[in-house]
Structure formats: C-alpha cells, structure tokens
Amino acid sequence: MNATKQKILKVSLELFSRYGYSAVSIRDICRQVQIKESTVYYHFKNKQAILEELLARFEQTAEGMMSRLEQAILEEQERKETLPGTEKQNGMYEGFFEQYLMDGFCNQVMRLLSIEQFHDKNMQGLYDYWMFERPLGFQEKVFRLLMEAGILEKSDSAYLAVKFYGPIFVYAQRWLFSGSLSEERKNAFREAAYGYVKKFFREMGEAKW
Numbered sequence: 001m002n003a004t005k006q007k008i009l010k011v012s013l014e015l016f017s018r019y020g021y022s023a024v025s026i027r028d029i030c031r032q033v034q035i036k037e038s039t040v041y042y043h044f045k046n047k048q049a050i051l052e053e054l055l056a057r058f059e060q061t062a063e064g065m066m067s068r069l070e071q072a073i074l075e076e077q078e079r080k081e082t083l084p085g086t087e088k089q090n091g092m093y094e095g096f097f098e099q100y101l102m103d104g105f106c107n108q109v110m111r112l113l114s115i116e117q118f119h120d121k122n123m124q125g126l127y128d129y130w131m132f133e134r135p136l137g138f139q140e141k142v143f144r145l146l147m148e149a150g151i152l153e154k155s156d157s158a159y160l161a162v163k164f165y166g167p168i169f170v171y172a173q174r175w176l177f178s179g180s181l182s183e184e185r186k187n188a189f190r191e192a193a194y195g196y197v198k199k200f201f202r203e204m205g206e207a208k209w
Contacts, residue, residue, distance in 0.1 A: 005043040007033050009057075012050045017108035020115040021051055055126065058109040062100065066134055069095050073141050092142070093197055096135065101172050102186050111177060131169070136161045152204060167196055 011032045015024040026047055030037050044050045072092065100106050110131065116123035139161035146152040175189040 002043070004033075004035065004039065008035075008040060008043060009050065009054060012047075013054055013105070013108050013112070016051070016054075017111040017115075020119075021047075021112065022116075022119060054109060054112075058106060059126075061103075062106060062130055062134070065095055065099050066138060069138055070141060073145055093194075096138070097190070097193055101176050102181070102189070104181065107176060107181050114177065136165055139165055164200055168193055171196070 008029060012024070012029050015028060015032065024047075026037055026040055029047075029050075030040060033040075044053070069092070072095075101110075110127070113123055113127040113130070117127040118124075136158070140157045143152065143155075143157040143160045143164075147154050147157065171189050171192045175185045175192070179185060
C-alpha cells in the first residue's frame with residue numbers, strides 16, 4: 001500500500017480512537033500527517049471513506065482471528081482432545097487476548113466504537129457484535145465442547161459464557177480500554193485474565209487443570 005495512504009489511516013485511527021470520529025476533521029488529520037488536504041482527497045473521497053476502510057480492515061482482522069480460534073476448537077474435538085493442561089488451556093485464549101484485545105490496531109478500533117456507539121446506530125451494532133456477541137458465541141462453543149467430552153456437566157452454555165466473559169470484560173475495560181495501551185497495563189491484564197481462566201475452570205471441577 002502507498003506509504004502516505006497508510007499513514008493517513010494510522011493517524012486517523014489514532015485521532016478517532018482518542019477524540020471520536022465526529023471531533024476530528026480532515027484538517028486535523030492533515031496537520032498530524034503533515035500533508036495538504038488535496039493529498040488526503042487523492043486517496044480518500046472524504047472522512048467517511050477513511051472510517052469505512054478502517055472498519056473493513058478491522059472486521060477482516062477480527063473475523064480471521066475468531067475463525068482461527070473456532071477452527072482450533074473443531075480440531076480439538078476431532079482429535080478427541082479437550083485442553084488437557086494449563087499450557088493448552090491458556091493457548092486457547094491467547095489469540096483472543098493477545099491478537100484482539102491487546103492488538104494495537106484492534107484495540108484502537110474498539111475504543112473508537114466505544115465512543116461512537118452513542119452517536120451512530122451502525123457503530124453501536126458493531127460494538128455490540130465484536131465486544132459481546134462474537135466473543136460470547138466463541139465461549140459457548142468452548143463450553144459445549146467440554147460438555148460433549150464429559151469434562152463439564154451438561155448445563156446452559158450461554159449462561160456459562162456470560163459468567164466466564166463478564167470478569168474478562170471488566171479486566172479489559174480497566175487495563176486495556178482506559179489510559180494508554182502500555183506494556184505495564186497489558187501485563188496487569190495478563191496477570192488477572194490468565195489467572196482468572198485457570199481459577200474459573202478449576203472451580204468448575206476440571207480435575208486435569
């Protein structure tokens with residue numbers, strides 16, 4: 001991709017995720033990129049086009065990540081394996097934590113969606129889907145797999161998904177979506193989230209963990 005176009009997208013997302021889409025102008029973007037407005041319009045029809053490309057890239061990235069996690073679940077099921085140890089257990093969530101919640105690009109887009117959900121129904125729908133519907137759907141599949149394998153007793157997988165994801169969401173809001181996405185804050189999230197995953201399944205009665 002053209003380096004200037006890439007920089008426009010990068011700077012735009014940084015500004016949108018900090019101040020909100022509506023509060024940022026083309027002039028603000030140009031000032032940060034250090035280009036003329038005509039250069040922006042060479043690459044993008046308008047500010048909305050910049051936003052649409054950012055969202056399209058985010059959905060492609062996030063969908064790819066979620067699809068890989070779901071494929072991993074199916075492969076575990078086919079091999080009759082069910083996350084038998086702590087290392088594999090944490091590995092199942094590593095993609096979601098490291099490549100999604102803590103990924104710089106994805107994190108900024110979700111901050112943007114968090115701001116704009118109050119001003120735009122489409123953004124509200126995207127925020128709900130990527131912060132709740134898709135992660136909860138993934139977690140439901142994990143619980144169904146564990147139940148089918150006899151590791152967990154038959155129960156309401158949707159309820160368990162909410163029970164499991166609630167604290168993860170709280171940890172993410174506390175350390176990943178407020179303030180800067182620093183290594184210190186990432187490490188605080190890792191300590192809380194990975195520790196919680198172990199504790200949750202231990203309390204669910206999984207003897208192997």
